[in-house]
Amino acid sequence: xxxxxxxxxxxxxxxxxxxxxxxxxxxxxxxxxxxxxxxxxxxxxxxxxxxxxxxxxxxxxxxxxxxxxxxxxxxxxxxxxxxxxxxxxxxxxxxxxxxxxxxxxxxxxxxxxxxxxxxxxxxxxxxxxxxxxxxxxxxxxxxxx
Numbered sequence: 382x383x384x385x386x387x388x389x390x391x392x393x394x395x396x397x398x399x400x401x402x403x404x405x406x407x408x409x410x411x412x413x414x415x416x417x418x419x420x421x422x423x424x425x426x427x428x429x430x431x432x433x434x435x436x437x438x439x440x441x442x443x444x445x446x447x448x449x450x451x452x453x454x455x456x457x458x459x460x461x462x463x464x465x466x467x468x469x470x471x472x473x474x475x476x477x478x479x480x481x482x483x484x485x486x487x488x489x490x491x492x493x494x495x496x497x498x499x500x501x502x503x504x505x506x507x508x509x510x511x512x513x514x515x516x517x518x519x520x521x522x523x524x525x526x
Contacts, residue, residue, distance in 0.1 A: 409436055412446075415463045416455045461518060 411417050412429035421429070430446035437470045442448075453460065458474075463469040 409433060410466075411448060413469075415460050415469050416462050416465060418449075419457075423450055426453065 405431065409432065412426065412433045416430060417426065427446045430449045434441045434443060456473075459472055460469065463472055471509045
């Protein structure tokens with residue numbers, strides 16, 4: 382019984398330490414959480430962002446709080462739909478990819494990508510090596526004059 386109680390005390394202590402540090406980390410990164418970005422006042426957002434800049438001064442520029450407020454203004458409606466930082470990051474990455482693709486690809490390519498997106502389940506079942514081989518064979522059949 383003494384060993385069991387001692388183990389429970391150790392486990393309880395370690396869990397308390399872990400949750401305390403997790404709460405501190407959560408509080409530190411509160412500035413980039415969609416809930417804070419959506420609901421907090423601008424001065425509160427700025428304070429949270431400044432706390433993050435102070436902690437990561439080597440990695441974040443001093444202008445980060447202002448940039449975060451500008452980011453929030455640009456993506457206000459999109460951020461309201463994102464429940465977590467992970468979902469917000471996915472949305473941002475997709476927006477970056479879409480912007481790049483739009484600027485570097487014509488309408489035909491965009492239509493093809495849209496079709497692939499719509500037919501996602503069917504597209505995942507395709508054997509890519511046979512599609513590539515078929516494409517290569519068709520291009521090789523061109524007759525040179």
